[in-house]
Amino acid sequence: MIAVEEISLTRGDFSFAGISLQVPESSYTVLMGPSGAGKTLLLESIGGFLPVTGGRILVAGRDVTMLPPEKRGIGFMYQDYSLFPHLTVEENIAYGLKMKGIASRERTSTVKTLLSSFSLHTLASRHTGSLSGGEKQRVALVRALATRPTALLLDEPFAALDPEARLSCMDEVKAIQKDHGLTILQVSHDRDEAYRLADQVVVMDNGRILQTGTPAAIFSHPVHPTVAAVAGFENILEGTSGSSEGGRTRLSIGTGTIIADRIVPAGDRILACIRSRDITLAGADIPLSEQVNRIDGQVISMVATDHGCQVRFVGPFPLLIDIPGDRASWEYRPGEQVVAWVAPKDVHLIRIPKNTGDGGNAL
Amino acid sequence: MARTAAGRGSLMSSPEQPLRKKYWSSGNSLAAFWIPGMILVGIIALALLVITIPVLRNPEYLAGAASDPVVFQAFFVTFLAGFCAVGILAITGTPLAYALSRSDTPWKGVVETLVDIPLVLPHTVAGLMVYLLFMSRGLLGAPLGGIGLTFEDAFPGIVAAMVFVAIPYYVNAVREGFGRVPVQLENVARSLGASRARAFVTVTLPLTTRHIMYGALLAWGRAIGEFAAVIMIAYFPVVISTLIYYRFNTGGIAESQAIAFILILLCLVLFFVFRFLTRRAGVYDDRS
Incomplete structure (x- = not known):
């Protein structure tokens, strides 16, 4: 479970004050809101990349507010996947295991298993620059999963994919989430994504959470004009x-x-x-x-x-x-x-x- | 349809040349940019020629300079001091460049201005500063002299002057390189268990290789060319620019021309070797 309790943050002209949010254990929560609402900043502060000025962040019951990102056990994936361009697919996936001090032999066998179970073995020695969008997305996902994180934060992971790859990638992520009982918080702009993936939708704007609920509840009964716009009331x-x-x-x-x-x-x-x-x-x-x-x-x-x-x-x-x-x-x-x-x-x-x-x- | 046929007809009846000419004369030509630009390129080419032609015409001066142990020693001192300066910059300037590229402290502007100061100062002023700082009674020269490191008229003095004038060249080039590595890559590395330092070493640094090498080359070029700042702290051991100036005043143009010619030749060779060795550095693409 991820529990964000009353966190505050200031970043340039933007600030939140007292944001609270709960992502239940093994659930998929989609965070929505207009551009500039602070969704990515919220995700980055949960990930530990931005220091919060108040409040607490709990991951699986552990207070991680003051921990550096590497000690939080949270996987993170950006919209552009942020694959390491100087490493091959195999090395990208092995990176986290290496940083965690897993011995070389064990690392190799883990990576091998992951590569074949995600049908990436043919790409193992390729650099990431020439991969297709769907392949990049899968490599980034496997890289994040390799270290067995407690929770996964995804910043618009499907936005850069073509429509066909998008559907299959969404189904894949949802299946992995269910199989592994992963706790996922994902930023999205897309209602279809929310319907397909989310157990819970959270809508925010201007550094405030406006409404939380199931996709059906949010999209049919918005309580705020911004939520109504997100819900597709033209x-x-x-x-x-x-x-x-x-x-x-x-x-x-x-x-x-x-x-x-x-x-x-x-x-x-x-x-x-x-x-x-x-x-x-x-x-x-x-x-x-x-x-x-x-x-x-x-x-x-x-x-x-x-x-x-x-x-x-x-x-x-x-x-x-x-x-x-x-x-x-x-x-x-x-x-x-x-x-x-x-x-x-x-x-x-x-x-x-x-x-x-x-x-x-x-x- | 009729128009296409007519167009094709005229194309076939006349050779391709007039069509190309027409294209270039219809405002697509870069001539207006090339012509003033060529003035600069021409000056550089002429400058190289006025050194090269007399030297090749009187090869005895070249032979004399090439076999002169003083010339050899000056080259050795200059290049070695240049490498030492680059080494010091790499160790101290790389972290500074990284801090500047990632920090958003309000003091950043002050630090940036300080880093750029050697760029805008007259070299004699830089020389004076280095002298006052590193002379045997200087603020840094005195305590360092206490541990046996002398700067006045000594090799460390040359290195100190070279480092001082080359700081902005190295730091700014490398900093730009760090700025091009998205901070998201470091964030992801950290989410995967890397500490800030390890993320820097395993992700940021390898992706900045090209800029670091470019910064090193710029700094080295700047360092070995320094004259005013170097002679104020260390006239001896003689660096190559000091020697060229000295020979120009005492032995005449022909002698200094020959040394200058060797310097140009060596620099060109080094540049080509450098470019050859680094042509694949920092390029990670299976397609190319």
């Missing part, structure tokens, strides 16, 4: 709650209104979060069966996506709308008057506390 609209009726609340947003399937006290400042794929678009002359949340507006622009196309829409407030492939026959034209519609159950609300600027509570 539309985050600020407004005020009005009257409630029959379990629904009317929200004033811009010059329009939206109805959400939740009860909110009237007069609260709220953020309405809507995924672009949950919004339906129709030509102005097509009748929609639903009568609530019909939003009149205009198509501004359209771009093709993997799954169809994305429409930029402006009505009483701007919206991004995803149209799935079967409807994406480019039937809309910029400037065309259209009607957008969203089901009240798909409007997720975050309440903005009255006295603070950016915090929030899910409803």
Whole structure:
């Protein structure tokens, strides 16, 4: 288990104060947040590369706060893998064993076993510069595992891989984590990674932890605008709650209104979060069966996506709308008057506390 | 389609030359950069010629210089002192360069400025400083004299002057090398069980080989060329620049030209040998 208790750190203009985080034993935790949130710094301070100015870091129950990195028993892997370019694949993997004083004969046999169990034996005597991204990733992983660390910290380990290698590498890491009961804390920008790997997701921004939970809980019930953005809500609209009726609340947003399937006290400042794929678009002359949340507006622009196309829409407030492939026959034209519609159950609300600027509570 | 065919036709009817000419004359030429640049290169080439041609025309001076034991001894003293200076810089300057490249203390700027001082001082001022510091009554000269290390008119004095003027050349070159080794590599090495010192020796140092060798070469070149700073602390034993200046004043141009010619030749040979020996150093790529 990794337990971070109230640690503080200052690095140039950036600082955390009192960050706490728990990575349960043998679990996979994914740390998410926008760029510049302090994710890598948090990882590096757990790894011991940056001195903390307060708090404690416990690894498997042992206080490592004041220990140098080499005494912490934590494996670390960077996004670029940081393989030693002057050493061969074999020497890279043997490096940690050598530093730990393992005798040469035992070292050789351990490395040999690792090389063949990770299908790296054909690369053993190659330098790392000419390896593919997937091969580098695997060498870095094996190098980190060779010393049998108590925990593993991974800084965006899959970000530099091509899509195919990414999936297989993720599955491999997850399998190793399960087999060895490893405790892993990984930084990621990608929700798919979190869904595929994480037992727990932690979202941070500006040196603060905003929300912790299972991937499903975080991504469907964000409590903070930043978490909502990380969770993939493309539309985050600020407004005020009005009257409630029959379990629904009317929200004033811009010059329009939206109805959400939740009860909110009237007069609260709220953020309405809507995924672009949950919004339906129709030509102005097509009748929609639903009568609530019909939003009149205009198509501004359209771009093709993997799954169809994305429409930029402006009505009483701007919206991004995803149209799935079967409807994406480019039937809309910029400037065309259209009607957008969203089901009240798909409007997720975050309440903005009255006295603070950016915090929030899910409803 | 029609345009392509016409283009191809004109290409076939005229030889390739006009097309290339057209390419170079249409603003793609580097001539505007080469022409002023060649003034500098030309001056260097001419400088080499004015030494070489008279020497080759009167080979008796060359033979005389080559067989002169004083000349031989001056070369020996100069090169040996240069190597000693580089050795001292390697032992003290390498850790300094590393500390400067990794530290973020507010004092770093002060240290950097101090390191660069020998670069901006007139060499006579550097010589004066070295003299005042290392003379037999000097701040360092007196206590070191007590343990039998004399600097005034002695070999250690030459080395001291050479080290002083070569510090910025070595430290800055090596420091740049350390700066290019990502700190992440050291972090990973440490997460794998290496102490800071072992990470330095096993990861950072091997990856900086090229810069260390380049810094050593620069420092050595600077050291063996030093004249003003050296003669102020140690006129004797005579280094090669002192000898060239002395012969220029007493024996005339031809004598000093011959010694200068030998120096140029030796330096060129050493540079080529160095480049040959280090051509693979610090290159770790199976593809090349």
